[in-house]
Amino acid sequence: xxxxxxxxxESVQTAFLDPQSLWNDLNHFYIREAWLLDDRRFREWFxxxxxxxxxxxxxxxxVPVREAHREIPPIGTDLPYYEDDRKLMExxxxxxxxxxxxxEEPPSRTRHLVGNLVIETVxxxxxxxxxxxxxxxxxxxxxxxxxxxxxxxxxxREDSEWRIAHRTIVLDANVILDxxxxxxx
Amino acid sequence: xxxxxxxxxxxxxxxxxTGALDPRIYxxxxxxxxxxxxxxxxxxxxxxxxxxxxxxxxFFHTYMGEExxxxxxxxxxxxxxxxxxxxxxxxRLTRTDxxxxxxxxxxxxxxxxxxxxxxxxxxxxxxxxxxxxxxxxLGLRRARVETYAGLIFATWAPxxxxxxxxxxxxxxxxxxxxxxxxxxxxxxxxxxxIQPVNWKTSVDNCSDWYHVPTTHSSASNALARxxxxxxxxxxxxxxxxxxxxxxxxxxxxxxxxxGHEAPAEEVERLGEFRANNVAASASSIFPNTVLGMRLAIPxxxxxxxxxxxxxxxxxxxxxxxxxxxxxxxxxxGAAGTFEADDIDNWRQxxxxxxxxxGAQQEQLLNMGLGNAGPHDVYPGMVTDRFVSEHNQRxxxxxxxxxxNAGSWADISLEPQTAVYEGTTAEM
Ligand code: FES
Ligand SMILES: [Fe+2]
Numbered sequence: 002x003x004x005x006x007x008x009x010x011e012s013v014q015t016a017f018l019d020p021q022s023l024w025n026d027l028n029h030f031y032i033r034e035a036w037l038l039d040d041r042r043f044r045e046w047f048x049x050x051x052x053x054x055x056x057x058x059x060x061x062x063x064v065p066v067r068e069a070h071r072e073i074p075p076i077g078t079d080l081p082y083y084e085d086d087r088k089l090m091e092x093x094x095x096x097x098x099x100x101x102x103x104x105e106e107p108p109s110r111t112r113h114l115v116g117n118l119v120i121e122t123v124x125x126x127x128x129x130x131x132x133x134x135x136x137x138x139x140x141x142x143x144x145x146x147x148x149x150x151x152x153x154x155x156x157x158r159e160d161s162e163w164r165i166a167h168r169t170i171v172l173d174a175n176v177i178l179d180x181x182x183x184x185x186x
Numbered sequence: 187x188x189x190x191x192x193x194x195x196x197x198x199x200x201x202x203x204t205g206a207l208d209p210r211i212y213x214x215x216x217x218x219x220x221x222x223x224x225x226x227x228x229x230x231x232x233x234x235x236x237x238x239x240x241x242x243x244x245f246f247h248t249y250m251g252e253e254x255x256x257x258x259x260x261x262x263x264x265x266x267x268x269x270x271x272x273x274x275x276x277x278r279l280t281r282t283d284x285x286x287x288x289x290x291x292x293x294x295x296x297x298x299x300x301x302x303x304x305x306x307x308x309x310x311x312x313x314x315x316x317x318x319x320x321x322x323x324l325g326l327r328r329a330r331v332e333t334y335a336g337l338i339f340a341t342w343a344p345x346x347x348x349x350x351x352x353x354x355x356x357x358x359x360x361x362x363x364x365x366x367x368x369x370x371x372x373x374x375x376x377x378x379x380i381q382p383v384n385w386k387t388s389v390d391n392c393s394d395w396y397h398v399p400t401t402h403s404s405a406s407n408a409l410a411r412x413x414x415x416x417x418x419x420x421x422x423x424x425x426x427x428x429x430x431x432x433x434x435x436x437x438x439x440x441x442x443x444x445g446h447e448a449p450a451e452e453v454e455r456l457g458e459f460r461a462n463n464v465a466a467s468a469s470s471i472f473p474n475t476v477l478g479m480r481l482a483i484p485x486x487x488x489x490x491x492x493x494x495x496x497x498x499x500x501x502x503x504x505x506x507x508x509x510x511x512x513x514x515x516x517x518x519g520a521a522g523t524f525e526a527d528d529i530d531n532w533r534q535x536x537x538x539x540x541x542x543x544g545a546q547q548e549q550l551l552n553m554g555l556g557n558a559g560p561h562d563v564y565p566g567m568v569t570d571r572f573v574s575e576h577n578q579r580x581x582x583x584x585x586x587x588x589x590n591a592g593s594w595a596d597i598s599l600e601p602q603t604a605v606y607e608g609t610t611a612e613m
Binding site: 065088099101176179182 | 281282283284285374375376377378379380381382401403404405407408409411412413491494495496504508511512513514515516519520521523525526527529530531533
């Protein structure tokens with residue numbers, strides 16, 4: 002897997018941190034994040050993002066193998082499922098907190114399993130981290146759905162804490178088999 | 187080979203005097219099967235937008251009801267809608283969502299069709315078929331295609347009226363949105379997802395502003411607080427200067443922008459009155475389109491695949507387009523804060539007649555009975571009350587008319603009386 006071009010790679014600094022301890026740190030970060038989501042502690046989850054955050058989930062199209070570059074329309078070119086800056090995400094959270102966000106009243110039961118972490122460092126305080134996830138959602142009486150996908154995060158260290166500056170969620174689905182996407186990944 | 191209508195059953199779905207609606211129209215399997223023929227087999231159906239297939243060779247895979255359809259732009263620049271079913275054994279000719287190509291090769295045995303659906307090549311025409319295959323008679327099944335302001339419609343029915351007559355004077359209103367600016371719109375998307383609802387619920391809901399202060403209070407309040415957006419309260423509903431208009435089963439929310447001074451170019455395009463005073467908003471086009479723009483694609487009585495596009499003015503700056511798309515994704519579509527709260531309502535409405543006792547309880551669409559009629563200025567049937575169930579009644583009566591018709595000869599079209607001022611008067 003390559004997250005960077007050769008050119009970018011040249012500027013990558015890798016010496017500043019012990020790769021194993023960085024991997025441990027970030028793994029812990031993602032495990033904690035998953036528990037925050039599944040325990041519905043959305044404010045604390047939201048606090049993991051930077052001020053200039055972007056939360057992006059593109060469409061995923063059926064295209065021939067040789068046109069693979071068209072499979073996932075890049076940010077700023079298409080109508081994605083999520084393209085939230087901090088304000089738009091704040092709207093979502095206030096909605097959930099209102100007691101009248103009916104899609105989540107009663108709330109979904111989710112289970113996020115996040116793994117397969119790989120990291121490429123960009124600078125001392127910025128890394129790109131990629132994870133795979135499976136998310137099970139159950140709601141009301143018998144509704145259930147399974148989401149699988151990847152997340153590519155630009156993480157930034159602010160006040161010695163890692164924060165998510167840019168998240169791209171790519172689902173392994175074309176037509177989404179869920180009534181609505183009122184949960185987070 | 188012709189499969190003809192099997193049922194001449196006459197439905198009484200809605201009582202126009204009382205507004206009582208038979209809830210079995212959502213969940214009954216037999217009714218659903220009949221809809222596929224009598225509504226989706228007959229009506230003009232929105233299948234895409236010109237911006238999805240701008241260049242020769244472009245194609246976009248779409249649906250007309252349940253039928254898979256390839257929409258193409260051919261070498262002459264013409265639009266074609268063809269059933270995506272091979273004339274040999276019925277495999278699909280393309281399995282991708284969109285693209286650009288010179289022809290469609292069936293990956294089962296290799297029959298190859300042109301951009302207009304003509305059968306161009308068959309492997310072993312001589313060796314396997316002894317040159318006895320009449321390729322000219324084996325093109326893909328084509329639908330009629332017509333466009334309005336970049337929106338592409340198709341119908342299977344040879345006896346359907348023109349799209350112009352089908353839309354009727356709904357066009358007088360739609361022009362104020364879709365023809366206001368010369369550059370037109372670009373369609374982004376679609377998002378695609380499947381809801382456990384009957385397709386009709388989401389269309390009739392399009393003009394139901396009564397539900398907004400309750401269903402969408404959380405999204406509306408949060409948007410008002412965070413973004414300074416309008417708060418959709420009951421009070422707003424009762425006092426907003428707006429009407430609803432109904433033509434041929436289509437519905438248009440009409441905001442009266444009295445006092446607005448449109449740019450000279452818009453006045454030239456729409457005439458003074460429409461440019462300054464009329465702004466069409468959320469509209470539904472019979473049977474399964476909500477502008478703009480989304481399709482409710484039937485997938486069984488209690489399943490609907492939604493295709494949600496964002497229509498964005500083509501002459502907006504890149505930054506404006508981006509903001510519009512972000513707001514779109516945030517509020518509507520699969521992850522939309524408004525949309526998410528609709529779905530369980532629609533599902534429960536859809537299911538309400540599926541049980542023995544439930545089927546005995548009619549739904550009540552009597553709000554604002556008697557409040558719609560002809561208007562001096564506005565074409566079609568018009569209701570001054572922004573909140574009413576006239577649209578639901580108009581929609582289900584139109585649906586009933588389609589379900590009870592033997593052919594298009596039995597389906598009425600309202601007389602076109604509107605005067606189309608401005609340079610965009612032509613369809
Ligand atoms: S089914 Fe298409 S070539 Fe045989
Ligand atoms: Fe709604």
